[in-house]
Amino acid sequence: MNKQYYIETFGCQMNEYDSEKISGLLNSQGYLETTDKEEADLVIFNTCLIRENAENKLYGKLGAVKKLKLDHPEKIIAVCGCIPQNQEIRENILKRYPFIDLVFGTNTYDQLPELLYDLTRNKRKIIAIAENSTNLEEAVPKTRKFSHKAFVNIMYGCNNFCSYCVVPFTRGRERSRSTSDIVNEVRALAQNGYQEVTLLGQNVNSYGNDLPNNYYFPDLLRELNNIEEIGRIRFISSHPKDVNQDFIEAIKTSDKVCNQLHLPVQSGSTKVLKEMNRKYTKRQYLDFISDLRRNIPDISISTDVIVGFPGETNDDFDETIDLIKKVRFDSAFTFLYSIRPGTSAGKREDQIPEHVKQQRFERLLSTLYPIFEEKNLQHVGEEHIVLVDDISKNKSEYLTGRTEGNKLVHFKGSKQLIGKLAPVRITHAKTWYMEGILI
Numbered sequence: 001m002n003k004q005y006y007i008e009t010f011g012c013q014m015n016e017y018d019s020e021k022i023s024g025l026l027n028s029q030g031y032l033e034t035t036d037k038e039e040a041d042l043v044i045f046n047t048c049l050i051r052e053n054a055e056n057k058l059y060g061k062l063g064a065v066k067k068l069k070l071d072h073p074e075k076i077i078a079v080c081g082c083i084p085q086n087q088e089i090r091e092n093i094l095k096r097y098p099f100i101d102l103v104f105g106t107n108t109y110d111q112l113p114e115l116l117y118d119l120t121r122n123k124r125k126i127i128a129i130a131e132n133s134t135n136l137e138e139a140v141p142k143t144r145k146f147s148h149k150a151f152v153n154i155m156y157g158c159n160n161f162c163s164y165c166v167v168p169f170t171r172g173r174e175r176s177r178s179t180s181d182i183v184n185e186v187r188a189l190a191q192n193g194y195q196e197v198t199l200l201g202q203n204v205n206s207y208g209n210d211l212p213n214n215y216y217f218p219d220l221l222r223e224l225n226n227i228e229e230i231g232r233i234r235f236i237s238s239h240p241k242d243v244n245q246d247f248i249e250a251i252k253t254s255d256k257v258c259n260q261l262h263l264p265v266q267s268g269s270t271k272v273l274k275e276m277n278r279k280y281t282k283r284q285y286l287d288f289i290s291d292l293r294r295n296i297p298d299i300s301i302s303t304d305v306i307v308g309f310p311g312e313t314n315d316d317f318d319e320t321i322d323l324i325k326k327v328r329f330d331s332a333f334t335f336l337y338s339i340r341p342g343t344s345a346g347k348r349e350d351q352i353p354e355h356v357k358q359q360r361f362e363r364l365l366s367t368l369y370p371i372f373e374e375k376n377l378q379h380v381g382e383e384h385i386v387l388v389d390d391i392s393k394n395k396s397e398y399l400t401g402r403t404e405g406n407k408l409v410h411f412k413g414s415k416q417l418i419g420k421l422a423p424v425r426i427t428h429a430k431t432w433y434m435e436g437i438l439i
Contacts, residue, residue: 004032029113043078045062047083059093085129139181218246243288259405271316302331305332413438
């Protein structure tokens with residue numbers, strides 16, 4: 001009989017993409033995926049270390065699976081992703097949860113079939129960690145979550161070393177994928193009916209900096225735009241310090257590149273931005289936004305904001321609120337600062353008390369949410385092309401999908417439209433979504 005595997009993924013789209021590769025590798029070995037941990041012969045937790053709550057979530061999952069392992073000792077429990085890349089946390093997890101059988105990191109998932117073979121043959125715990133992706137095999141099978149849209153990784157790692165972030169320590173240094181490999185992957189997806197691709201990288205704007213032929217991210221966007229069958233091209237994430245005119249021009253002139261940009265600001269205080277090692281000022285960020293909107297008036301802009309960075313004063317936080325009111329983002333991911341292992345910010349003694357963080361966080365949300373709703377209300381009466389993703393989770397008679405600007409839209413329609421582009425007129429708008437009617 002085919003063995004079954006269960007995989008649970010925490011964190012960013014890069015982790016989701018890695019899970020698609022892990023699933024593809026397991027499926028190629030004859031495994032079948034299950035949504036029931038109790039049925040699975042292999043249970044995998046693909047982890048995230050960028051926020052403390054993601055780390056704590058893993059501990060809860062491992063605690064819950066302990067009895068399952070005791071009752072079924074032949075079941076394989078595996079932990080992979082970013083958390084194992086940190087030696088101190090990895091050793092602590094193995095000490096607290098000795099029943100874990102397999103640990104592998106962000107740069108060794110391609111070895112999974114071999115690791116499982118060694119594990120079952122030698123009946124001993126396996127740990128496979130590599131600091132960088134230099135030897136990572138990219139040409140592995142993938143089991144895509146959707147049949148109409150897909151993630152495509154264009155680079156690995158990060159060189160920015162923001163003072164709060166563990167990514168350079170968990171993903172290693174920046175390495176661009178071969179341009180021909182990326183183009184071939186996108187072309188193959190397009191020829192197999194995929195409507196949309198999302199290009200992934202910790203900082204996509206750094207693509208090509210390590211390549212020898214003066215070929216950079218705007219060049220890649222233009223080349224992918226020439227693939228006839230593809231409908232939409234998205235990308236995440238961009239770093240404000242790398243926004244330039246060529247980048248803006250590539251978005252503006254490439255008709256398949258969505259007029260949508262995720263541009264993490266993190267703080268509106270120039271002092272805090274310097275201490276974060278973000279390499280831009282508040283004024284420069286506002287200038288980036290001004291240039292973008294002057295060239296692409298209908299662009300949708302989202303961001304990340306961290307509240308309570310060490311040493312953040314009330315005046316610093318007021319600067320963040322001021323920036324938000326000036327930019328008027330379409331959406332935002334918001335976070336309470338948490339200490340991450342090995343980061344310089346985590347070693348500072350001027351940590352902000354939790355109750356102060358929470359007060360500021362509530363003020364942040366009360367500023368953002370009305371803006372989100374107002375931005376959505378501006379689309380009422382407009383017609384938008386929606387890429388239909390699925391049936392709505394809340395209303396079975398509704399479909400759900402996203403506009404070019406990444407706005408979530410619900411509307412009534414046949415499930416035959418799933419995976420297709422559909423014209424929808426917006427009739428209502430809320431903070432987080434819009435509703436419309438099929439044209």
